[in-house]
Amino acid sequence: MEQVIASFEKKGIQIEVVVKGTRVYLIANGVKASADPLKHSQHGWYYRVAYKKAFTSLFDKKSDVVNLVHESAEIAKQMIDEAVQREKEEKQRKLEEKFQSLTNDSNIRLVWGTDYRTIIVPNQPELSEHPFFKQVIEILKETGWYTKDIEEAIGRKADDVDFGDYSITHYYDMTIGELKQLVAKAEEVVKQKEKQKEAEKAELQAKFDEAKRTGQKVEIRRWTDDCNDPKEECDLDIVIEYAMPDGSVKVERHHTW
Incomplete structure (x- = not known):
């Protein structure tokens, strides 16, 4: 159902604001155009109409977009936001109703x-x-x-x-x-x-606690990797990750010959 919420004048032309569900329309000289109610940081609330030449040309013959400042845009925005929320709630209600009709055999x-x-x-x-x-x-x-x-x-x-x-x-x-x-x-x-993640986390923390208590680095894990130094005559490096006394992690590489 359409609802007229305001009427104002720009450039001697009377404009009517109509809200229908989640849409806002402006009507001027018998021309109806969809509009977006927006807020400008300096100029306040306004309506934007874009690419409706029959409407925009009434106010600016050179532009495809017109912005019409009027405080009713705030009310229009509130109304369509409420309509959107109602539609969302109705959609969720129907979805839940259909879901509840399902059984374990569905x-x-x-x-x-x-x-x-x-x-x-x-x-x-x-x-x-x-x-x-x-x-x-x-x-x-x-x-x-x-x-x-x-x-x-x-x-x-x-x-x-x-x-x-x-x-x-x-x-x-x-x-x-x-x-x-x-x-x-x-x-x-x-x-x-x-559980495994928590256990690994606790084990890691224990290694850092030990490093801090002893002042010595504590091995966290080790693995092998391709040698990263072409000048060395080795194929594999042993990579070791340590927990350090200051809480940092240090990685050392050892060449194998």
């Missing part, structure tokens, strides 16, 4: 690609945006699983595989109940990874 498709992962509900693609399914994807990502890990967790191969030019996408058809079982396994993996 079918879904897990899409696991090289650079694209999502969950599709047949005939209801909008449900991919539901927080539950988005959270499932995030949990699966946190595991660091490859498709072989997913297949090991569900006990079977993908139902379909799409080989693109630069990517591979696996499709797994399952019920929501089966998806929940997969998520439970994934959450356990994530939990174990977090």
